[in-house]
Amino acid sequence: MDNRSVLKMTPGRAALVGLMDCYVRGLLDPFVTLLEVHKLMYFMQVAGEPLRLKFVKATYGPYAENLRHVLNAIEGHLVSGYADGGDAPDKELELVPGALEDAHAFLENTPETQARFERVSTLIEGFESSFGLELLSTVHWIASEEKILDFDDIVNHTYAWSERKKQFSRRQIKIAFDILSEKGWIEHSDVREAAHPGRTSDKK
Structure with a gap:
């Protein structure tokens, strides 16, 4: 059974998947670290996406503890790697096959989220x-x-x-x-x- 079929796609989840893919394309590695995911979602929320993430000033920069709930929900459905161990900043996350296609299809019907996604994508160019x-x-x-x-x-x-x-x-x-x-x-x-x-x- 396809795990992705039982998980509801949301603007925030679609943006997370899209940003992970955009970010990975600027790298040589096929994964994104947990630290990087926190920063990508920080900028997505700053761009205006109502993610309800509670960012605080932490050792590695802005950090939202409640992002773990999002990652737990999408583990195995859209991303893999989060369930392995604790919240180490260098934990490696990868997209599950098919997740990107689902995310892009969803973003096409949510123009406001798409615009914010593109704004963040432009910002991080050169900072991958x-x-x-x-x-x-x-x-x-x-x-x-x-x-x-x-x-x-x-x-x-x-x-x-x-x-x-x-x-x-x-x-x-x-x-x-x-x-x-x-x-x-x-x-x-x-x-x-x-x-x-x-x-x-x-x-x-």
Whole structure:
């Protein structure tokens, strides 16, 4: 019996499947980690999709504990790998054969969700890694949730978030900030960007 036939497709589930596929196509690996799924769904909710996920500031960036209920529901139906062990950030999830076709068919009839999906897909281009998505979501959270307007302060808040955030160079934070701004994810017309030419040679 096809497990997918007994699971109701919803806009959120279709978006999750579509984003996983979009993301994987930018990688060499056939899987997405749990950390990356949290970040993809974070941006989907920020885009306006009513997912009712309760994101909080966590070690690896925005994290929603109640996303586990979604993943438990679709395990074996749309994705595989979540049931193996706990919620380790590097847990590997893959799409179940046929899930993508079902998701695309559903999205074709839900234009608002489709538009949000496409907006997120465009945003993550070039950030297809756990490092890239953590960077992008961390900078977005600081700028939007913590209302930090000064770029120097954004850098300082990034480094103060957790010890692991110090892996992000100032240059990388600036790239993420500029992409988020250019693509309309944060408003920063009043942001005061300090020029530090000597700091642009940080690691890429």
